[in-house]
Amino acid sequence: MAYLSLSIWIPIAFGALLLALGRDDNAGTVRWIALVGAVVSFLVTLPLVTSFDVATAAMQFQENLPWIERFNVRYHLGVDGISVWFVLLTAFITIIVVISAWEVITERVHQYMGAFLILSGLMVGVFSAVDGLLFYVFFEATLIPMYIIIGVWGGPRRVYAAFKFFLYTLAGSLLMLIALIYLYWKSGGNFDILAWHKLPLDASSQALLFFAFFAAFAVKVPMWPVHTWLPDAHVEAPTGGSVVLAAIMLKLGAYGFLRFSLPIVPDAAQTYAPFIITISLIAVIYIGLVALVQNDMKKLVAYSSIAHMGFVTLGFFIFSELGISGGLVQMISHGFVSGAMFLSIGVLYDRVHSREISSYGGVVNTMPKFAAFAVFFGMANCGLPGTAGFIGEWMVILGAVKFNFWIGLLAATALIFGAAYTLWMIKRVYFGDIANDHVRELTDINAREFLMLALLAIATLAMGLYPKPFTDVMHVSVTELIRHVGVSKL
DSSP states (O other), X not given: OOHHHHHHHHHHHHHHHHHHHOOGGGHHHHHHHHHHHHHHHHHTTHHHHHTXXXXXXXXXEEEEEEEEGGGTEEEEEEEOTTTHHHHHHHHHHHHHHHHHTTTTOOSSHHHHHHHHHHHHHHHHHHHHBOBHHHHHHHHHHTHHHHHHHHHHHSOTTXXXXXXXXXXXXXXXXXXXXXXXXXXXXXXXXXXXXXXXXXXXXXXXXXXXXXXXXXXHHHHHTTOTTSOTHHHHHHHHSOHHHHHHIIIIIHHHHHHHIIIIIHHHSHHHHHHTHHHHHHHHHHHXXXXXXXXXXXXXXXXXXXXXXXXXXXXXXXXXXXXXXHHHHHHHHHHHHHHHHHHHHHHHHHXXXXXXXXXXXXXXXXXXXXXXXXXXXXHHHHHHHHTOTTSHHHHHHHHHHHHHHHHOHHHHHHHHHHHHHHHXXXXXXXXXXXXXXXXXXXXXXOOOOOHHHHHHHHHHHHHHHHHHHOOHHHHHHHHHHHHHHHHHHHHHHO
């Protein structure tokens, strides 16, 4: 079975169907078609994990067909222990997004649902592509649906935020395209990423390629100081857009470092690792402090995402199994936790139409079931042991301490800042006396909202209590990547 092709093209096909057939007068049918498409897309990804061979670092479930034969471009798909979980995460989050929009989106429902399903397929394509040009096509194509989602269904400054998001990410990606063309020429007319891993490149070529890839992936993560597009995009995006942006799209950049920067230019990656570690620590500490002074809940969680992704890049560039595995686990857990945080903010916004922390207070008195979920996700965002938010951060900090005690100590300050800004928000929004009439009139979550939050709560708790299935799948691939980077240095 071509599971990867099905994972890519089923959601795209359902999305195209909705765009072609949907109208606002049949919105109910459109929602059910979108949900069926999202669920089927998720089901076809399950065999990727259930049939995954954890004993090999080789690409699995490969599909290799000619695409543009004149330039030796191939439709080559495959996943290894580094990428396979992100295929499932993408399909899972898409189901949550469809459920979250069920009653909230009332205009252009078919276009909204279609855009998310198409985006889901394109993101799976990024995680599955083994051909360099195919990767680039999927990587760039993801910009289009998200640009439309922010620009059409976003807030008052949606056009500004959409343009900023598009221009930042496109500018960095153009340098990556130049790097891909150079590697194509250097390899004798080959876009095979796995073949590029074995190319003998001199130091100057590696340095230029490293920074070309860095330009594309650092903006996407986003790393400090090219992070400024993200808070604007999150604030203006609809709830579903914020969920996908935080849970999946930020991971595309971090994944690119592992698929391109480390294995293709390993010497340059080691040479410039101190630079990456430094700006990652700035993201962890400085952005954590910035989050502390935010009054807008969405902005606070957006800055929190930047700080958490700083952990990911820090883990990757200390070149240890603990660091890289911890970074990958952090990416997955952040997908659950940040997605849930934005959904929680969306639940409140749908009722009060304000994201300002000062507009709330004492929500637990009128929405006890919802407050229980929100506080749980807040604890996970702090890195509470027993939740998914703890595992990745702990692994990265432990790897960083083994690498350099002071780097590990600085990274650990994120646990303090994370607890500070998250608990400050929770205290002001959920606890205390009822602050105003808006809060007094709130009604607790309905069955639909309960379902979407419960699914994410189960995932967050399961990963926090038993992360072994995640780490077992990625172990051999991570070990092989470290061996490759180390051997190249000799």
